[in-house]
Amino acid sequence: MALSGVQIFKYLPKTNCKKCGHPTCLAFAMKLAAKQASLDACPDASAEAKQALGEASAPPVRPVTIGAGDGAVKVGDEICMFRHEKKFFNPSVFAVAIKDTEAGDAAAKKIEAVKASEIDRVGQHLKVDAIAVTEESGDPAKFASVVKQVVDDAPGVPLILVSINPAVIEAGIAHCADKKPLIYAATAENAEAMAKIAKEKKASLAVSAAGLDALIELSEKVKGMGVEDLVLDPGARKAKDMIEQYTIIRRAAIKKNFKPLGYPVISFATRDDAVSETMAASIGVMKYASIIILNNIEKWKMLALLSLRQNIYTDPQVPMQVAQNIYKVGEAKEDSPLLITTNFSLSYFIVRGEVENSKVASWLAVMDNEGLSVLTAWAAGKFTASRIAQFITESGADKSVNHKELIIPGYVAILSGALEEKLPGWKITVGPREANALPSFLKGRA
C-alpha cells in the first residue's frame, strides 16, 4: 500500500537540512506521499530508505514491454479499477496464436493476416499487435521453425512463445533473443528452467497456475529467481472466472499494493466458435486483461474488438478531438462545396470519410466545440447560429471558396434561418441527417 507522509518521514534523516528544497524533512515526506517529489532530491537518504520507498513508490501494476523496436508494445502500468476514475492507459494487446503444427502455408496466412490487420478508426491506426507461436507438436525443431518463419516474414511484430517445455522455448528463442519476446509460461514444475532462460535472454515471463494462491506462490518464486518482468495467468477461461480473477488481481495490486499480483494479466480467449471467441476477448478488454490470445483474427472480429478497445481506453475526461480548421478533402477548389461539422473526432472522421466516398472534392469546416458531437454541442449551446457565423467569418472559410453556400448537418436544420440572418449574403443548405447519405447528396449536386 502507498505510504503516508508520516510513514515516509520515519525513513528520512530528520536533519531538516533543506537541501531537497523543502523547509523540513516532514514537508518533503508529504510531497513524496503526494507523488509531487522524488526521493532523489534528498542527498542524504539512506540505502534502506531508498529500498523501502522505492518499493512503495513503484507502480502498482508493473509496466512490461514485449518486443523491440517500433512494434514493441507496453502493457500494465495501470492505476485504477474504473475508467472514469482517471483512465485506462495501455490498451490490451491482441495476439493471434499460430500453432507449430500450422507450419508452412497455414502459418504464412496468419502472418499475412496480422500484417494486413491495420484499420483506421477515428484517426487512430489499430491493429493486431503480436503473434503467439504455440507448441502443439512436442518437437523443439518444429517450434523453432515457426518462430523463424514469423521472425523472417514479420520482423517487427512482438512474439509470445507458448510452451511449458523449456527445451522448446530454448529452441524458439534462439531465433528471436534480441526481440524481447514474452515466454509463456513458467509453471510450478518448470519454474527454474524458465526463469533461467528469461534472465539470460532478458525476456519477460508469464507465470501460469490454476487459481490465485498457486499463482501468488509462483510469481514470488520466479521473482526471487531474479525475473522482474512478469505477466500473470490465473487460469481463468470462462467469462465469469475471467471477471472475478482479473478483478481480484487488479484490486490486490492497486488497492493493497500487493506485489506478487502487481503485474499485467494474459488471457487466453481462444475458442473454436469465432463469435464466442470474440465475446470472451471482449470481456478481457473490459476487465483488465493486458494480453489477449485469439485463435483467429477474422477482419470482422478484429473490427469489433479493436473498436471496443478504443472505446474503453479513451480518456473519459477529454473527448477525442481534432483541431479547428478548414480541411481540404480531395482536390478542393474555390468552387467546391463547403460543409460544417464539429471537432469531435468521431463526427469529423465519419463525415470526412463519407465526403471522400462521394469523390466530390470539398471543404470541411471543423469548428471547435470542445469535442462534442453535433447534437450534443447543439444541445449544450455550443453549436449555435451566432457561434457558427462567427467561426465562418473569422476562420477565413470565405477565402477558401468563391461562393457563399454553407452545408449544415441535417440534425440541426433548425439553425438554417438564424444562420442566414447572421451570415448576410450566405445561402444555408441543409444536408442529410446521417453522414452515410452524404455521397448521394454531394453527387446529386455535382
Place this chain on the structure above:
Amino acid sequence: MALAIPKETYNGKIYNVQLGTGDKAVTIGGASALPFLGFEGTFPNKPAVAMEVMDIAPDEWPDTVKNAIGGAGASPAQWAKFCQDAGADMVALRLMGTHPDQQDKSPDDAAKIAGEVAAAVDIPLMILGSGHTEKDTQVLQAVATATRGKNCAIGKAVEENYKTIAAAAMANDHKLIAMSQLDVNLAKQLNILLSQMGFDKERIIMDPMSSALGYGLEYTYSVMERIRLAALLQNDPMMQTPIVCDIGVNVWKVKETMAPDADVPEWGGLEDRAKAWEVITASGMLASGADMLIMRHPGAVEKAKELIAELM
C-alpha cells in the same frame, strides 16, 4: 505472501423487479455486488434479453437483420411469436408507427396492436412509445389500459413527460421504464421525481441511454458503472433500480451493420460483422451492469444468451 481477497463492502442491493405473470414471468435485478463478482455478492436473476418487435414493418432496418427475421415482420403478433420461439425472455414492442413522422397511428390503434401482441405470446411484454414526447403520453396511456393485468414494462418516461406515463403505469399495475440522458445525476433526478409523485421506486427500470459499439459505448459504460457504484457502495436507494439497455436501435443504424463487403473490404463480411456489432455492444452493457437488453437480431440474441449463461 498470503492474499486476503480484497472484497468490497456493499451496503446496497438492486431491487428485484418482476415482469409478466405466471410461469413465464421474468424477474430482473437483485444483484448485491458489481457485475458477476460472485466472490463478494449474489446474483439471484440472470440478465434478461428482450427482442424488439414493431407495430410497422421493419422496412428501415438493414437487410442483415430484416432477413434474419424473415416474413415475421409483416404482422406484430406473428413477429412477437417469432421472438418467443427464437428464445427471447421478453418481447419489446416499439410503437414506432405512432410517431407523427411515421404513420401517426392513433392511440387506439396502438392499444389494439399491443393487445394482439400480448395475446400472441406468454413471455412478458415491454411496450415502448415512438420517442415522441407528447404523442407517447397518449399512446402509452391507451396501451397501459389495454394490457392491464399483464404486468408489462411501459416506457420510456422522460423528464418532459414522466408524469402522465407514470400515472398510466401506476393505474394499470405496470412497471415503468425511465430514461435519462447519459448522466448519473439526471438518472437519479428522474427517479426522485417519480418517487415524489408517489410512484414506487421498486417498480422502476432505469434506462441510462444506450449507444452502439464505436459510437459512444464508453459513455454509457462509465455512466452505468457509476450508477452501480452509487447503488451498491453508497447504498443510494434512488440508484438501486435495475438497468435496461436499448441497444438494437443504436446498433442497427451504424455503418458497420450496413455497409456492403465491397465498400469496406478491410472490415470483413457484413453478416458476421453486423451480428458481432450487436453481440459485442451487448457484452459491453452486461459487463457494466445491464439487467435487461433490448436486441434485434435472433442470431445475436442467441450469442448474448450464451454469454449470459457463462457469466452466471
